[in-house]
Structures are given as structure tokens and as C-alpha cells.
Amino acid sequence: MLCPRRTKHCFLLSLGICTAVYIYLKANIQLYFTAHPKSESSRPFPQYCRPFMPRQGAPWQMRDCLSENYFTTKKPNCSRIAEELHFITAPLSREEEEYPLAFIITIHKELELFMRLLRAIYAPQNVYCIHVDGKASQQYITIVRQLASCFPNVFLATTREKVTYAGFSRLKADLNCMEDLARSSIPWKKVINLCGQDFPVMSNLELVRYLQSKPWNGTNMTPGVKQPSPMKYRTQIQYEEINHSYMAPKGKTYTKGSPPHNLDIYFGTAYYALTRPFVDFVLRSTVAKDLLEWSRDTYSPDEHYWVTLNHLKDVPGSHTRGKWEGNIRAIKWKDQEGTTHKGCKGQYVRDICVFGLADLPWVTAKNSMFANKFERRLFPEAVDCLELWHRQKVLQQADVLIQPEWHLATSKVSNQTLTEPATVDGRG
Template identity: 55%
Template sequence: MRQLGGRKCSFLLCLGMSTLICSLIYLRTRTPSEPKPLERTGCNAFSTECSAFLGTEEEVLWYPHDCQIEDYVHNSGLWCSDLTRDLHFITSPLSFEEKSYPLAFILTIHKELEIFIRLFRAIYMPQNVYCIHVDSKSPPEYQAAVRRLVGCFPNAFLSSRSEMVTYAGFSRLQADINCMKDLVKSDVGWKKVVNLCGQDFPIMSNLELVHYLKSKEWRDRNMTPGIKQPQYIRYRTQFQYREIVGSHLARIGAKQLKGPPPHNLEIYFGTAYYALTRAFVDFVLTSETAVDLLKWSRDTFSPDEHYWVTLNNIKEAPSSNVGANWSGAVRAIKWADQESLHGGCKGRYVRGVCVYGLEDLPWIINTNSMFANKFDSKTFPGALDCLEHWHRNKVLTQATVPIQTSWQLSMSSTNSSSYFNMSTAE
């Protein structure tokens, strides 16, 4: 009997432990896990050098609200309502004028998740529409994080077709075309489309973009800075190139020439970045001339630097701007071979383009361009920190609606509840 009683106690103990474990598992699966809150402590103050062009008192230090942006987006328990609040996305149109003139944006990205997030929230407005093309060779965790972020916004989406982008290859041009095909199906009645890469950052506010693109000079015109193809650059379209997918371009043969461009088109050379009307995008996607030029450009070198500007110099093209040359403040860029014009790069040159340092910011702001390129948050974090701080300050100052507290990016060391002396509303 004593042995039987011992076995009974053991059985009851095991039963109790099993019940407790099952209860804990049940409660854990039934209770949704709270996303890890965005870390708000331990943020380093912005460089005191920011004060020189931010217009703030030197003794006042400003601290960002968020320090762990990338970690937050990687969090599997992310809730969209928390994301838009904690990452300070603007959730209402800031003026009637902006609401009445929605823009479309194409963003082609492949790395630097944090820069993408900060770029996206800087240009994000609920009346606009955004197509994001993620390079198909990007790491799976990067693609998943972008998908998770973009999925929180009804007016943003990933491109329906992803390319494995090669530097200077046709795939880079095709990525933009893919997004254009998606954007024309959007319910948003966008007026113009602007394309960006992952290392860009805005200088103009959305309101200033609207003013600039609606101005007398650009209201009915496409912006594709460029000139007739110079002799020294003609090798790009005279010879044939083969794209080593995701790696590089290789020239096909030493003397193998391409045939002439279709429809007797004169080839132009210019920037790969633009601001285009919706009618012109329809022309790009449906015109026989545009489609034939796209096919002809498939084996050229860096076709995005001749495709848009060539089509924009066709008189019959909608909103064309024949002979516009380099007009249009699309990008603030410091080229290595133009130091006499910009005074040199305070960061460092990569492929002949300045990666901006903090001391480059006064020059950037004074260019009055739409965007600046390029930034690296790991090499020169202060440059992006200060420009983002300056830009959001300008955006909120220009708003004609009450400012929500969550839209603020930073707080001062003297008064954490105030932000540039602006009133706030929940």
C-alpha cells in the first residue's frame, strides 16, 4: 500500500506539472506579443556643428527620438500602428496644395536599410504613391524587412517584378520601367513621377517639390537634364555590352558595332534621374518609338543615362523639353572632376561621386536642389543626421495643419516636450 501511495503521489505531481506547462503554452499562444518598443535612451546628441546651419543656439543640444531604427523594423512582432508612430511617419497631408498635387516616387534599393527607412519617412506623405524596387540579389532578411515596412502603408508597394540589378546595366533601367507599369495602375491620381536611389536624401520639402514642379518653367515639362551625346561618351552606345547578371558589364568583341538607333533618333546623354509627367510615362510604356529604343538600348552601357533624355528631346513626346540641356535642379552632386565648382568633397569620393561629410551640408542646402546624393550612415553618420533634422524641421514649419507629437524627430536637452517652439497636437 505504501508503494502504491508513492506511485499515486508521483502521478499527481507529473499531472500537475504537465497541466502547468500546457497552461503556460496556451496563454503564450493566445496572448499577442508586444513589439519591442523603439529604444529612446542612449541616443547621442547631434553634432554641435549642426547649429551653424540649423539656426539653433549653440548651447542647446538636440537628441534624436530613435536610435535603433534598423533593429526595430527587423522585429518580427512589429505592429503597423506602432511603426508609424515610433518611426515618426507623417500621417496626414500637411496642406491643401500638397493634397491636390500628389506625386509618385520610384525608389530602387539594395542595401543600407537604415538609410532607406530614413529616406522613405522623409519623402512619405499619405497623398502620394510609392513604388519600391528591391534588388533581387539583396539578402533575404533585408527584403523581408523592407516588405514588412512597406506593407504598413496603403499607398506604397513593392515592384511587382524584381530585377537583379547590375551597375551600369540594362537591369537598372528595367527596374524603373517595372515600377512605371505598376504606378499607372494606381488609384492615386499622381501628377509627376520622381525616381530615387537608396543613398539619396531630400533637400526640398514635399511642399517645395510641389511648388517647383508646378512652377511656370516645369508645370508642363519633363525634367531630364542632359545634352546631345558628346563624342567622348559615344562608346556607350556604339559598341555592344553583355550584362554579367548581378556583377558587371562586359564588352562584346573589340570592333563589333551596334546598328543605328531606331526611328533615326539622335542619342542624348544625361542624368539617370528625372521628374516626368504622367502623360510622358504613358508614352514611354506604349509608344512604338519608346519601346523600340528600349529594345535597342538593351546591350548598351548605362542606358538609363541616355534613354530618358533622348525621349524627352522628341518633339512629339508629351511634355517634351527639346534642347533643355542641363536645366533642372534634380540632384546636388559633387563630382570629383568638378572641384572648381563645388570646393571639394569633405567626405570621400566613391566612383567619382562625393559621399558627403558633415562639412558638405552648407553647400548642399544652398544648392536649392530637390535631392542630394550620396550619403553613407556608417562612414559619415553626422551628415545624414543633421540634414534629416534640418529637413523635418522645415517640413513641419511649413505645415498648415496641427502638428502631431509623433511627427517630431528630435528633442532638445533643455526642454524635451518642445520642438522648435512649435505647438503640437495628439
């Protein structure tokens, strides 16, 4: 025996060594599985995304299990959902933490695309209002509600609309979310509206910096100009929503009166970045409410409502001399082919390009806040690759320790996540 005369001391020494070894092994086993989380991949790594990944030629594997099946095949566990679906759960910089954003997302289809959009833009300091179309199926609504319930800063709009393309209901959907966001305790600085077929190009950090740069620091972004003659038909005759499906003129005899308060009507995009004081103005001002009521039977009122109000003097954050400034969306319009872009590599739908894989170099080079539009049903590879590229950029810019579960892909060789900045080959 090693210590026959000191049995008690020997036992205590051995116990101490065993305890230390147990603690060491437990810590390192735990660390190993934290550093190398079990892959729950539901799809192979798309080889066509290799040009978007940091190390050219390195074998990769997807770690992503986000899909509709995740919610339909089992009951989601909220305590694990952020980790399993690779949501970023901490502010990535002090800049972002001190400038929280609000998002309004209106959706009616492409459920998985919406979930990927939310994951791409999610940050715990921000707040997200989701407006689900009143025509959506109960299963669709249930899945969105399940996902939202797992995050304290994500919620469904209190009031839902049956949205018609180019109808008043589309404008009302945004306003319903604004009512909810105005009551939020999160001190958001600006609100950005999205649809379910958008996807981010800028990181959250880039959004924060862009929205605070000149001339947007404290200013609303509503690209548009005074209503041109070809667009005046939208507000000169009355329109109505037909079966929550499409807009139709009531007839030539149903003409509209002049805008309230002698307002000059402007024409612009339906997308914006608005300050919180401006949102408060919209919700309380008599001028804003009168314009809203006048716009009820116009065509696509969201394309004149925001930009018209933003051109009024003495309105919070107004941009009275603004025109088409504001890099809000990368969109390939069919009538701009040959001027602003070299054609749609995917497919035109309603004269807007649904992006294919070959459109992504143009999208990323343009570096707008967001790109529109995407459809996984038509071109899933475009979403897959842009998502991988965007997440690599987000993590590469972070000022904090990156958690392993925040990565969407891993290297098969090292079984570790790689963090070099992503690149895109080619030009559109």
C-alpha cells in the same frame, strides 16, 4: 453631514462631480502623453548636429528609434509604427494634397538609410514603388516588405531585377515600377526616381512648387544634351552584364546599328521628374519600345533613354530645347572640383563625393531637389544632421497642426518639441 435630508440628491451631485473630475483627469493625462510622448530613443543626440537645430545651445534629445534593430528584435506593430518611427501621417498643406507625387526608389544596401529616406519623403497623398535588387538577402527583402505593408501607399515592385551598375537592368527596374504606378488609383502628377543613397533637400511642399514652376509645369525634367563625342562609345559597341556585377564590351567586332526611327541620341542624367502622360507614352509607344530594345546592350542606357525620348516632338510634356536645366541633384563630381564646388569633405567613390558633415552647408545652400550620395557606414553624422535639418524645415512650412510625434528631437529643458526654423552655419 452636509445634506442629511437630501441623501439621494447629494449622492447624485457627488457622483456627477466625481465623473466630471475623472473625465477631466483622463483627458488631461491623455493630452499630456500626447504632448509629451514617451521617448524611445535608441541613440543619444549627436552634439555635432547642434548648429543645425533651432535654438543654439539648447540641450536636445533624440526621439528616434528607427533602425534595422527595430525590425529584427521584434515584430513591428503596424497600428503604431507610423507614430513610433515619426512618419508624417497627414498632408501638410492643400497644395501638396492636390498635387500628389509618385516615387520610384531602387535599393540594394544601406537598409537604415533607405528607411530614413522613405520617412523623409513620405506623405499620405503620395505613392511609393520600392524596387529591391534581386540580389538582396532574404532578411533585407523581408524588412522592406514589413515596413511597406504598414502603409497603404507604399509597395514593392511586382517584378524585380538583378541590377548591374550601368546595365540595362537598372533601366528596367524603373520601368517595372512605372508599370505598377500606371495602375495606381492615386492621381499622381509626376514621378521622381531615387536610389537608396539619395536624401531630400527640398521639402515636399518645395518639390510641388518647383515642379509646377516655369518651365516645368506640365513638362518633363530630364537634364541632358545631344550625345557628345566622348560618350558615343556607350552606344556604338555592344555591352553585356557580367554575373549581374559589372558591364563589359563584347568586343570590337560587336558594333551596334543605327538607332531606330532615325532617333538622335542624347546624353544626360539617370534622374528625372516625368509627367504621368509621358509615362503612359513610354509604356505604350512603339518608338519607346523600339528604343528600349535597341538600348538593351548599350552602356548605362538610363543616361540616354529618358532624355532622348523627351526631345521628341509631340511627346507628352516634351522639353525639346532642354539642356542641363533642372535642379534635380546636388552632386560633387571629382572632375568639377574647383569649379562647381571646393572639394569633397567626405570621400570620393567612383568620382562622386560621399558627403561628410562638412559638405552639408554646400548641400543645403545649393537647395536641389535631392542630394547624392550618402553612406551611413562611412559618414553617419551627415545623414543624422541633414535629416534633423530637413524635418525642421518641413514642419516649419506646414499649414496644419503639427502632431508631437512628427518631431525627431525634443528639448530636454522644456520636454517639448521646438518648431523654430533650422539654420546651418558656415559655407562649403
